[in-house]
């Protein structure tokens with residue numbers, strides 16, 4: 001097995017590194033979960049896009065470089081190693097865009113993707129409902145046929161960054177008489193500022209106001225904003241989740257950079273006699289490298305399908321362990337400091353929940369990868 005990169009790949013890496021070295025803001029941007037930080041991150045997306053670094057794996061026609069996933073993974077390594085800002089456009093780029101590439105029309109791709117690539121339109125994901133999280137197929141928000149389109153009604157919740165986003169994509173029940181809950185669903189895009197939409201921020205423990213719930217009351221969506229055939233929403237949504245849990249949401253580059261920061265923390269805070277903590281730091285480095293190799297393999301075996309659940313369980317538990325190790329290194333007051341490790345730790349607690357809980361991922365792994373019998377639900 002040859003794990004070395006080609007000369008073209010190394011040249012691509014060097015070009016990315018050079019650009020990032022010159023352009024990554026010297027000071028971290030304010031949190032993208034605040035209005036001020038959201039605007040600053042949107043401007044950063046525009047800067048990335050102007051140099052065609054915002055969506056490197058997309059075709060050039062939509063603002064990408066058409067370089068494929070292997071070089072996207074390299075770009076991600078350089079991006080996080082350079083300490084570049086978090087991506088405020090991630091719901092659009094990582095979830096909606098792959099869905100449009102697989103199921104959208106040419107017209108939808110031409111209309112939606114360029115402004116997503118520049119950060120001019122930021123997208124929110126509107127799937128979850130108060131009574132439909134893990135059991136997403138039980139969702140009750142409705143899409144009712146009207147002249148030239150659909151009227152949306154109902155409530156969506158836990159929508160990341162929806163308080164400041166421009167548009168959303170979600171699944172809605174369009175045929176309440178369908179014989180099974182996951183039939184009769186339709187996948188649509190809608191405007192968060194359309195008449196009939198109320199966006200209500202959900203207070204978070206850290207006080208940052210971007211998380212939101214959405215109330216929809218007869219919101220008009222034209223036919224051109226339906227993705228795929230009406231009634232096929234479930235099948236289309238399931239192809240989206242593979243992207244979210246698998247390669248895109250948490251690329252190995254992020255963890256390689258975090259493991260590197262952890263080693264530097266060990267060098268300043270570590271106690272050489274504490275072999276248990278030293279082993280946990282070593283585990284973090286080994287874990288990041290193992291995830292890098294596993295993900296490179298997954299990228300070569302697309303589509304990932306149920307295998308993406310392995311990635312999701314791994315990165316979410318890894319992230320938690322890494323941050324716990326950092327806080328243990330920082331000592332008793334580590335959680336009280338307002339630093340990046342404490343903030344990262346709080347967010348890592350949500351990793352086993354969002355993008356589908358790890359209990360659900362383990363069910364998928366048991367049934368679809370290991371062929372175990374279906375559990376009782």
Ligand SMILES: Cc1cc2nc3c(=O)[nH]c(=O)nc-3n(C[C@H](O)[C@H](O)[C@H](O)COP(=O)(O)OP(=O)(O)OC[C@H]3O[C@@H](n4cnc5c(N)ncnc54)[C@H](O)[C@@H]3O)c2cc1C
Pocket residue numbers: 124125126127128130131132133134135157158159160161350353354355356357358359360363377
């Ligand atoms: C930080 C964060 C960001 C999010 N962002 C978004 C977003 O942008 N858009 C969006 O649509 N949603 C978003 N979500 C919602 C997320 O997808 C849901 O929280 C998740 O799917 C779980 O649903 P739930 O919260 O309703 O929990 P429930 O489904 O009620 O689950 C509660 C508990 O029961 C367990 N459980 C449920 N069913 C089973 C089963 N069959 N077998 C074993 N255990 C089971 C679950 O694993 C969990 O531990 C976000 C959530 C978080 C925490």
